[in-house]
Amino acid sequence: MENFKTVFLTAVLFVLGGALAVCLIKAIVTKGITNRIVAVNMIGTFVIMVIAVLSVLLDEAYLCDIAMIYSLASFISSIALTKIYIGIIGERRSKASEADPEVKK
Amino acid sequence: MSAENVRFIIGAVLICCGLCFSAIAVVGYFRFNFALNRMHASAMNDTLGILFMLGGLIVMCGLSWHSLKLALVIVFFWIASPVSGHLISRLQVLLEEKPSEHYEDLTDAEYAEAFKKDEKPEETEDERH
Numbered sequence: 001m002e003n004f005k006t007v008f009l010t011a012v013l014f015v016l017g018g019a020l021a022v023c024l025i026k027a028i029v030t031k032g033i034t035n036r037i038v039a040v041n042m043i044g045t046f047v048i049m050v051i052a053v054l055s056v057l058l059d060e061a062y063l064c065d066i067a068m069i070y071s072l073a074s075f076i077s078s079i080a081l082t083k084i085y086i087g088i089i090g091e092r093r094s095k096a097s098e099a100d101p102e103v104k105k
Numbered sequence: 106m107s108a109e110n111v112r113f114i115i116g117a118v119l120i121c122c123g124l125c126f127s128a129i130a131v132v133g134y135f136r137f138n139f140a141l142n143r144m145h146a147s148a149m150n151d152t153l154g155i156l157f158m159l160g161g162l163i164v165m166c167g168l169s170w171h172s173l174k175l176a177l178v179i180v181f182f183w184i185a186s187p188v189s190g191h192l193i194s195r196l197q198v199l200l201e202e203k204p205s206e207h208y209e210d211l212t213d214a215e216y217a218e219a220f221k222k223d224e225k226p227e228e229t230e231d232e233r234h
Contacts, residue, residue: 001109001110001113004113005113005165008117008120012120012124015124015128016124016127019127019128019131022131023131023134026134026135032140033196033200034140034193034196034197034200035140035143037193037196038134038140038143038144038147038193039134039147041147041151041189041190041193042130042131042134042147042150042151045147045150045151045154045155045182046127046150048155048178048182049123049127049154049155049158049159052158052159052162052175052178053158053162055162055171055175056162056165056166056171061169061170061171061174064171064174064175064177064178065174067178068174068177068178068181071178071181071182071185072181072185075185075186075188075189078189078192078193079188079189079192082189082192082193082195082196083192085196085200086192086195086196086199089199089200
């Protein structure tokens with residue numbers, strides 16, 4: 001039974017790793033900032049799944065704490081990036097509307 | 106059929122369900138061209154993929170502190186994922202150059218006109234007070 005569990009979880013790790021690589025390639029190739037942020041979000045989710053599977057495979061409970069910390073980090077990173085971009089766009093539009101009153105705000 | 110075997114089989118089935126949802130989400134990400142549609146697919150990975158995958162791992166581990174920690178990861182991720190999804194969609198709507206291709210972009214005046222019927226009962230209540 002231990003052999004089955006090890007083989008099955010290793011196969012799951014391979015599938016997750018393949019999906020992760022595919023998402024990473026798509027994140028590099030697509031154009032547009034929002035598409036890339038969505039892809040990075042998906043990569044973060046896959047990484048959390050990989051860490052959780054590893055924690056059961058190696059029978060070490062403390063790896064779940066690392067998964068929790070990584071989810072916190074990816075959540076904060078996507079929020080920070082989007083807030084920065086929304087702020088930059090707001091500044092640009094207010095400057096453009098001051099210069100030319102016909103530009104859409 | 107000992108308890109451990111049954112636990113392993115149920116956990117394996119749940120993990121395979123989670124893998125199916127993740128694969129469907131990745132295929133969906135590839136097939137769509139627009140960011141808001143892609144977010145639809147990635148949200149499926151964030152909620153159902155994590156739920157079934159970690160649920161299967163919880164069943165494999167049995168009741169212990171390990172399963173409690175995995176359940177905490179699920180709970181936190183379900184709370185955090187919609188917030189980041191909302192912010193990303195807000196950014197996309199701000200950056201959109203051709204909104205008429207993908208969705209109806211109503212201005213504030215058009216919205217207020219559409220919901221004028223809902224505002225009237227509130228005004229009569231204020232006049233009474």
